[in-house]
Amino acid sequence: MKMQYTLKTLSALVLGLGTAGIAHGAGFQLLEQNASGLGNAYAGSAAIGENASANYFNPASITLLPGMNVSAGVVGIKPNFEFSDSGSTTPTTFGGKPIGGLGGRPAGGGDGGNAGAWGVVPNAHFTWQVSPRTWLGLSVGAPFGLMTDYEKGWAGRYHSEKFDIQSININPSIAFKATDTLSVGVGLNWMQLEADYRKAQFVPSFPAGMMAPIALPGGDLQARVKAKGDAWGWNAGILWQATEDTRFGLSYRSRVKIDADGTTTVSNRNIPTTVMGGAMANPLLAQLPLGAHNASASIELPDSAIFSVVHQLNDRWTLLGDVAWTGWSSIPELKIVNTGIDNATLDLRFKDAWRVSLGANYKYNESWTFKGGVAWDQSPVQSDAYRPSALPDNDRYWVSLGAKYNFSKSTSIDVGYAHLFVKNTSVNNHSAEATSGVLKGDYKSSADIIGVQFSHQF
Secondary structure (H helix, E strand, C coil): CCCCCCHHEEEHHHHHHHCCCCCCCCCCCCCCCCCHHHHCCCCCCCCCCCCHHHHHHHHHHHHCCEEEEEEEEEEEEEEEEEEEECCCCCCCCEEEEEEEECCCCCCCCCCECCCCCCCCEEEEEEEEEEEEEEEEEEEEECEEECCCECCCCCCCCCCCCCCEEEEEEEEEEEEEEEECCCCEEEEEECCCCCCCCEEEEEEEEECCCCCCCCCCCEEEEEEEEEEEEEEEEEEEEEEEEECCCCCEEEEECEEEEEEEEEEEEEECCCCCCHHHHEEEEEEEHHHHEEEEEEEEEEEEHHHHHHHHEEECCCCCCCEEEEEEEEEECEEEEEEEEEEECCCCCEEECCCCEEEEEEEEEEEECEEEEEEEEEEEEECCCCCHHHHHCCCCCCCCEEEEEEEEEEECCCCCEEEEEEEEEEECCEEEEEECHHHHEEEEEEEEEEEEEEEEEEEEEC
């Protein structure tokens, strides 16, 4: 009996949830494109124009920066994802065929430990006023990202064990001051993503007479996907100085469709290679497609928009606000084309999501400014039935604090800290029951973010 083994969820999940280190905006969006906005929970991001990192959030806002400006920083992120199993099961098919009572059994293996791991997100930005009404800008960062790392053999091992994404986004732009109160800006984005994803693959134990004259012991295979792709997108924004004390910013970033190519590698983890004391080789391993297989996929990363307001209340206080939208519905499902194994589809049903943030800055003196902010960040995951273990996401609340120190009128350093309170998260994912089993349980999640930013005006 010839069996064809398929890795349906593996390739789909790795290429679909990707891009850079760690996920801390809702979904897998990384807001941490500077550390200077961290202390405000990124409120006012499209209108603040505080340093050269303004180029990423709204290219029009770089018209607030005379001369040449550079800003560079790093943000460290420590997420916590602690799972408690309450009935996860093994897959119900093997080789694309139902296996009855041989599948759908308790997965065992424990809760996986804390799947969160420290990640570092660097950023760098440059702006240059080339004429009284024209500016150029350049930003380098990572606008999306995800990392989870479970203990090998945990209850959800057939969904995910390790997910590690790296990415880079390069964003040149140009801005014009159309009038004394209105500025516009546009930019191009080149984005590359690289993914390394690992999971276990189920092989049931077959009784004597079903696959061979003797009983065949089951176990797990090790499956790994490595993939890379790149694509172009664009962004644009406007900045309006409505009054001497109040300005508004509106920015938009386009969808980016990435065609990724890679390799799915399947190897034996713990299935005995011989049976009956070594008298005959295990015929299961000869029938499974071990080795490397080509894989390709297309994913349309979401577009986003930000509306910001900055109001100078008085000489000491500045008030900030943001309403942001991300078009996560660009990822309803993920389709993978494999060579040598079946093609695959993963049902995600992401929904569009909103983010609202408020912040304030207090200028203590010419050297010190203190910052604070709060935010509500909505998850694109619709329900626990479609929540993947690589992205155990839910709505979260931000509480942020920060400080800025001016060494001089042209040089400053920012530090920021935020704690993310994540709503208790249940998962009852049956969407890949046939090939990955049911993942059922609860997550306790949170995150801590700390960053530092150096800025200088020439």
